[in-house]
Amino acid sequence: MNFAALKTKTVVWFAALIVVVNGFFPAVWILFTSLKTENELLQFPITYIPRDPTLVNYYQAFTEKPLHLFLLNSVIVAGSSTIITVIVSALAAYALTRLRMPRRNLLMGLLMAVAMFPLISLIVPLFQVMRELGLLNTYLSLILPYTVLSLPVCTLVMASFFQDISPDLEAAAMVDGCTRVQALFKIILPLAAPGVFTAAILAFVNAWDEFLLALTFLSRESMRTISVGITLYQGEFAFPWPLISAALIVAIVPVCILIAIFQERVVGGLTAGGVKG
Amino acid sequence: MKPSKDLSERALGWLLLSPVALLLAIVVIYPVGQLIYSSFFTIRLTEPWLGTPFVGLENYLKAWEDERFWGALMNTLLFIVVTVPGSLAVGLGLAMLANMPFKRKWPVRLALLLPWALPLVFAGLIFRWFFDNKLGFFNDILVRIGIEPQPWLTDPVLAKIAICFTIIWKSSSFMALVLLAGLQAIPKSLYEAAEVDGASKWLQFKEITIPMLMPAIFVALIFRTITAIQTFDIPYAMTGGGPGEATETLAMYIHKTTLDFLDFGYGSALAAIMFIVSIIATSGYLKYTQRSAGRD
Numbered sequence: 104m105n106f107a108a109l110k111t112k113t114v115v116w117f118a119a120l121i122v123v124v125n126g127f128f129p130a131v132w133i134l135f136t137s138l139k140t141e142n143e144l145l146q147f148p149i150t151y152i153p154r155d156p157t158l159v160n161y162y163q164a165f166t167e168k169p170l171h172l173f174l175l176n177s178v179i180v181a182g183s184s185t186i187i188t189v190i191v192s193a194l195a196a197y198a199l200t201r202l203r204m205p206r207r208n209l210l211m212g213l214l215m216a217v218a219m220f221p222l223i224s225l226i227v228p229l230f231q232v233m234r235e236l237g238l239l240n241t242y243l244s245l246i247l248p249y250t251v252l253s254l255p256v257c258t259l260v261m262a263s264f265f266q267d268i269s270p271d272l273e274a275a276a277m278v279d280g281c282t283r284v285q286a287l288f289k290i291i292l293p294l295a296a297p298g299v300f301t302a303a304i305l306a307f308v309n310a311w312d313e314f315l316l317a318l319t320f321l322s323r324e325s326m327r328t329i330s331v332g333i334t335l336y337q338g339e340f341a342f343p344w345p346l347i348s349a350a351l352i353v354a355i356v357p358v359c360i361l362i363a364i365f366q367e368r369v370v371g372g373l374t375a376g377g378v379k380g
Numbered sequence: 381m382k383p384s385k386d387l388s389e390r391a392l393g394w395l396l397l398s399p400v401a402l403l404l405a406i407v408v409i410y411p412v413g414q415l416i417y418s419s420f421f422t423i424r425l426t427e428p429w430l431g432t433p434f435v436g437l438e439n440y441l442k443a444w445e446d447e448r449f450w451g452a453l454m455n456t457l458l459f460i461v462v463t464v465p466g467s468l469a470v471g472l473g474l475a476m477l478a479n480m481p482f483k484r485k486w487p488v489r490l491a492l493l494l495p496w497a498l499p500l501v502f503a504g505l506i507f508r509w510f511f512d513n514k515l516g517f518f519n520d521i522l523v524r525i526g527i528e529p530q531p532w533l534t535d536p537v538l539a540k541i542a543i544c545f546t547i548i549w550k551s552s553s554f555m556a557l558v559l560l561a562g563l564q565a566i567p568k569s570l571y572e573a574a575e576v577d578g579a580s581k582w583l584q585f586k587e588i589t590i591p592m593l594m595p596a597i598f599v600a601l602i603f604r605t606i607t608a609i610q611t612f613d614i615p616y617a618m619t620g621g622g623p624g625e626a627t628e629t630l631a632m633y634i635h636k637t638t639l640d641f642l643d644f645g646y647g648s649a650l651a652a653i654m655f656i657v658s659i660i661a662t663s664g665y666l667k668y669t670q671r672s673a674g675r676d
Contacts, residue, residue, distance in 0.1 A: 118477040119488055125474065126491025126553065129506045130498075132517065136509070149520050191399045198396035202389050210397075217404050220412070221658045223610045223631045224651040227638045228411035228418065251407040254400065283392060312499035314613045315631070319639060330499045334617065344509055351502055362493050366486065369493060373554065374561035 130355065137161070137348035144345055160349035164336075170350055172325055173332030174357075180242050180317075180328055181310035184249035188257050188306040189299060191250065196261035197287055201270070211262070218254040223315055233320055244320040245328070249313060253306035260305065260372045264298025265291065301372035304365055311358055329354045415655070418648035425642035432645075439649035449650065451625055452633040458540065459547060459629065460608040466548040467604060468597065471555025478556060479563045492560070495553040504617025507546040508533065511618070536626035539619050543627055546614050551607070555600050562596030563589070605661050609654065630654050 136144070138156040164170050195214065199207050222229070229248060230239075238244040268291060276286045292299065317328045327335065333354055336347045362369050419439055423432050443449045478488045495503070510517045511532035519529035532542045566589065574584045590597075612631040615621060621628035621636075628636075634654065638647030 115480045115482060118480045119482055122474055122477050122488050123491045125549075126494045129503070129510070129549075130494060132510070133506055144515065148523070149515055149517075191403060194396040195400045198393040202393040202396075204390065204393045214400065214404075216663070217408055219606060220408055221606065221610045221654065222407075223612060224634070224655040224658065225408065225411045225415060226635065227644055227647045227651050228414035229407070230638070231414060231418075231644070232406075232411060247403070248407050251403055254403070258400075283389070308497050312497075314499065314501045314616075315635070319635070330501050333505065334501065342509075344515075347505065348509075351505065355498065355502065358497050359494070362497050363490055366489050366493055370489060370557055370561075373496070373557050 130359075133348045133351050133355075136344055137352050139345050141343070141345060160345040161353070163346055164350040164353060167346065168332065168335055168350075169325060170332065170353060173327055173329045174354070176242070176321075176326060176332075177311055177329040180245045180249065181307050183242065184246045184253070184310045185303050185306040187246065188250045188253045189303050192254055192257035192302065193261050193292065193295075193299060195254075196258045196265055197291065199258075200262045200265040201273070201291070211258075214258065215255050218251055218258075222248055222252060226315065226319060229316075230319060238320075240321055240323050240326050242326075245310075245313075245317055248316055249306075249310040252313065253302075253309045256305050256309075256372075257302035260302045261295060261298050264295040268294050297368065298372075300365075301368045304361060304369055305372050307361070308358060308369075412655070415648050415651055418645055419652045421645045423644035423648075425644065435645070439646050440653075442646060443649055443653060448625055448628075448633065449630075452628045452630045453653075455540070455626075455628060456609065456611060456630040459544060459611050460605060462544045463547040463551065464601060464604050464608055466544065467552040467555050468601060470548055470552035471600070472559055472593075472597075474552060474556035475559035475563055478560050492553045492556050495550055496557065498550070500550060500613035501617045503546060503550040504614040507542070507549070507614075508618045511542045533619050534623050536623055539623065539627050543615050543618055546618065547608075547611065550614065551604060555604065558596055558600045559593060562593045566592045602661065606658065609658055609661060 135151065135153055137160050138153040138158070139150070140155070140157055140159070143150060143154055198204060199211050199214075204210060233239050233244045272290055272294070273283075273286045276290045277283065281289060312330060313328075314330045317331045321327055321331070324335070333347065333350055336343060336350060420434060420436060421432050422430060422435050422438075424430055474492065478492060482488055511519075513519065513529065513531050513534065516532070518532065522529055530538055532538050570588050570592075571584055574588060579587070610631050611629045612635070615627045615629055616632060619627045621632050630650070631654070634647055634650045637643050637650060641647075
């Protein structure tokens with residue numbers, strides 16, 4: 104009996120260990136590298152835990168390139184596109200789940216299909232559109248496509264939350280003299296707040312992570328977002344790994360904190376989009 | 381219900397959908413039109429004296445004879461064929477491990493979320509460092525167990541393996557999260573009943589877990605395939621498409637053709653081809669959602 108319990112416990116611990124190492128190892132490796140000096144890095148055989156940890160790489164990461172600007176640009180672009188996506192997809196999800204629309208399943212499917220077209224294949228015409236509109240090297244050139252990037256998942260997440268709210272509440276509000284739009288903002292949205300919030304986190308992470316469009320549309324160094332900015336530390340042949348690692352850690356930390364605090368919401372949102380989709 | 385009220389509800393519905401429609405028109409539908417249109421013209425910004433003559437299907441015929449295009453297409457297909465089942469297998473493994481009865485759930489959950497939240501290009505950079513010929517982690521392990529270090533990113537075959545490995549690591553955690561939700565939705569009573577009937581663990585896995593997971597697996601596969609068609613960031617960060625063009629994907633070649641070679645006509649034709657590949661994948665998804673909507 105005791106032996107069986109011990110065996111189960113060992114198996115469970117082992118399972119946890121595999122998953123945790125798989126997920127955290129690269130980040131830990133980068134963290135350790137960021138604390139090493141260039142000298143220690145070039146030693147062979149390689150060291151794992153830094154011998155005399157230093158923060159000089161973090162200082163250099165900010166002085167060598169405008170890392171603070173990269174972060175700021177990403178916050179502006181990801182923040183604005185998140186707000187727009189959430190509003191736009193909340194309205195769409197409301198219309199498609201709570202109003203009697205003709206053929207709403209088809210509409211939903213169509214919306215998903217169009218929004219899921221690979222933006223990469225549209226990079227050429229989008230580049231031309233942005234150039235004609237004079238939007239190259241402006242935040243708007245990324246905010247617009249990023250909004251579309253997160254549209255499918257946000258609409259799905261919010262639709263699944265809206266569906267769970269009883270129609271009676273809305274009917275009651277309307278009997279009390281609310282219009283339908285007032286009911287949406289006063290009754291439905293507050294009740295679906297967790298869904299709105301989840302959708303917002305997903306949209307933010309999507310925008311924070313995007314690379315190809317950011318590489319193409321914002322070519323001025325001071326306008327670069329963080330995902331592209333990180334790649335600017337490498338020279339043609341030189342790879343200053345401790346420096347890159349320090350910049351990576353700075354770039355990863357904000358999103359890590361966000362998902363660590365709201366992990367249950369994020370998982371719920373991802374799987375609502377995935378399983379119900 | 382009075383018809384007049386029904387109509388106003390419908391009008392409100394269209395009104396609420398109009399911002400989405402407007403966004404999709406600017407970012408997707410107009411560019412798609414522009415893409416198809418441009419693909420029938422010669423538009424080379426490096427040779428402006430050519431003008432922009434209509435050339436019919438010439439750009440598409442050029443692709444047919446372009447070995448670099450075929451190489452990029454084959455690499456993309458290779459990455460799809462290897463990493464879609466690969467990340468499903470690894471993701472399923474991770475999901476089964478994460479489904480164990482842990483006292484504290486957050487370390488495991490965070491460990492699955494972290495690779496998902498990490499930007500693709502960061503994953504590429506970090507694994508480039510892991511696969512470094514001299515100072516990388518993988519070669520260090522090889523040396524320690526007495527095997528010759530390998531030129532991971534400079535050998536055409538090894539570079540493909542290294543990229544597939546990285547893509548699978550990066551994408552399997554999202555797969556695991558979706559499958560984990562599927563696993564947790566399977567009623568425990570099914571397993572208890574099978575246990576009573578004396579079914580082995582393997583039989584339970586084959587006859588209960590897999591069939592019950594099928595919807596989740598299908599959705600995860602479609603999402604993964606659509607992402608795999610667009611593979612860009614990880615090879616870009618790890619090898620830049622090299623050595624030579626051994627790991628160049630379709631997305632990378634399109635990017636090069638248009639933004640480095642400034643050949644917008646040919647780039648549009650290539651993008652249109654990629655677009656057709658994606659439509660085939662998305663229509664599979666659409667068919668599935670229609671079917672499941674009908675079933676509900």
